[in-house]
Amino acid sequence: MRRPATPDTPPGTVRRTLVVAFLLAFLVTGAADVEAWPLSGWKLFSRLRTGAPPAWAAVMVDHEGHERAVPFAELPRGYRGALHLLPEFGRPTPPLGVCKTWLTAVRREAYDATAIRIYRDPSRRRRLVHQCEGSAP
């Protein structure tokens, strides 16, 4: 612990500069909608929700060919961001390993799954974008 040199000495130039620089970065990222985590554009629920169905869906296929949604909420925490990875399957180089990882995970949770299918526009013009399969362990 230390006593200050004089009671009302203002902060030094370096401290002042760093504080101002930090606040400028905070204000610029906020105003310009830039995401540089933890600096943020603060887009919290900023897009209108219209009740439109989700644009992507991941379903697992059992041995009888029946489809049901992949139960991401029942998988370990590390898999919970899965719904935000689905749009990556629309890219020219889709993340093929992700699908295999999900298939392994749902099997580990004792689900009957022979394949996982990724669909685009699942409730309208459903289009199969990707499928990964493998024999049961």
Next chain:
Amino acid sequence: MRWLFGGESHRRMIRVATGLTLVMGGRIAFGPYRHFAGQPPELFRPRSFLHLLDKMPPAEVIAAAQVVGVIGALLVVGGRLPRTGFAMTWCSLLLLAGLRTSLGKLLHNDTLLLLVAVPFLLAPLHERPEDDITPSRRYGFPIRAALVVIAGSYFFAGVQKLRFSGLAWVTGDNMRHILYDAAAGTKAPTSAVSLFIADRPWLSHVGAAAILGLELAFPLILLSRRLRPVFAASAVLMHAATWLTLGLDYWASAACCVVVLCSEVGMRQPREEALHEEQLTRVADE
């Protein structure tokens, strides 16, 4: 700029720094971070500085970061090496919250807390002046910069709603869809509150207007000290309602508002300073 580097008491600075440390320490100790270990590398989506990592760290590393953060918090609360302790806690939370937001979705759960704490990394927390209740320019900037961050974060959140959605965010069915989606999910502790509001369009509009109005009005905390506890209570109410209806954990932001905006509650000030502040508040309120 003069306002930013104006005077606050050492006692108040320490009170806010200790409060923020307790909140950060709580998040570090009780957060779900160790469950992230074992995530397959294919699912890891690092943000900003976490691009230095190619996968989620093992459980041992995550646990070590939690231990470092808690030890840092104990140092601050115990008054021993408070600057070092504060930096340890902040760095720990930065890493752990960064890992959390690398699961796929960009998360804001700890963002406000992390940003509000940044100015305190530069604060002279290690000093012990004889007179700790007289405002000094030496101790004012962390609190005032924190106020700017709180005001700005809520204000920008409101501005982005207007920018991307316009007034339809309030006048349309937006809020009802948000609540119906939440009620269909499993995150919220109950779906009864979401459905109660969503089934009443007028109540959904009132709720949306209250949220947007509160966010856009937040910069008033920079002008009026008297309004700060009111905004803190409103923020707590908003985040509690968000948890109850959507199941989203914004408790760190709520706690952050209470710590910073209520830091003067019950605090004695020298008579001259109190009079001066009263005059300033009166002018600002007018």
